[in-house]
Amino acid sequence: MITNRNKLIGVVVVLIAIVGLVWFLVKGGGEQQVSRLDAADTVGNFYGEWLTAVKQPETAEPNIKTLAKSPILSKELRDKIRKVQKDSSNTIDPVLCQATIPEEISTRRVSTGEDEVQILITSKDKNVTNQALVTVSKLNEGWYINDIACSLGEFAPEREFSFEKEGFLLKNSIPKPYNPENWHLVFEDNGAQGNVVPLFFDKESQCTSLDGSKSVCVPSQFAEATKVRVRSQMTERGASVKQLEFVK
Incomplete structure (x- = not known):
């Protein structure tokens, strides 16, 4: 009787674990994850890895697929990037906001608040005017990339003013x-x-x-x-x- 009861308990525990795993996957891993770097370094590191990945798609690690699902991106931004990547007619990189991949990029903090920072990403090629305005939000003493807004070639609906x-x-x-x-x-x-x-x-x-x-x-x-x-x-x-x- 004890053996059967132990088996029953074991089955229940396994079922609970499976249900928990399914819930975790459906919910996308729970709360938003954050970087412990400051806002500028969070953006700089992510963009450095992304630029390397698009320039070296066969060998870069992490690659574009992994970076597009980075947990330090908001869920809305991950969905936004994934949607653009599936659009075969799109020619604009959804993170760099460029049609042609730049050799180098520059970052500049343009707005600073207690819980939100905006950083401008531009190509160092002076002939390229496209730019990405990155919004970084604070959560639990860390930072995550909340949104990327492109101007002059935006992959979302174009806005007259950025x-x-x-x-x-x-x-x-x-x-x-x-x-x-x-x-x-x-x-x-x-x-x-x-x-x-x-x-x-x-x-x-x-x-x-x-x-x-x-x-x-x-x-x-x-x-x-x-x-x-x-x-x-x-x-x-x-x-x-x-x-x-x-x-x-």
Whole structure:
């Protein structure tokens, strides 16, 4: 009787283990995994491995297939990459955001918050304008790559602007390490306060006043802590402003 009961217990334990394994596989391994490196190194390491893998598809380890399923990518991003890879008509690499694989890439932190950092990935080939804006999110004292947004050749539906935010203008009062000679936008993103991005203007930058009139932006006439909405393209330096609207 004891032997039969032990066998029954053993069968139940095995069944529970099988059910648990199936649940684990269906759920994709539970909670989001994170890198213990800082945000910049998390992105730099992943992109370094990805670039090697696309340049050496036969010998690179880890390879593209493994990297596309990396646990430090959000589930949504893994699904997004997998969907693009299955599209035979797609010619844009979903991580590098390039049609032609660059020899080298550069990374630049363009926005920093307590729980979210955005890093711009560009080719060192000056003739290539495509770029990837990588959003890295903090979770349990670690970082994971939450999203990759391409501009000028985006594999997701194209957007006119790669950066659109509402926030406040700061220049002289901007804290270090930011340059007080440049205007900056301080904004909230996904509930995280204190994100900062440098703003750059040229003769094409259009400003819209509170009364709706439009003109070429004159940054020397801006005032500290003015509330604005910015539409721009991200570059290695920061946000290249296309439109700036003053808001109440």
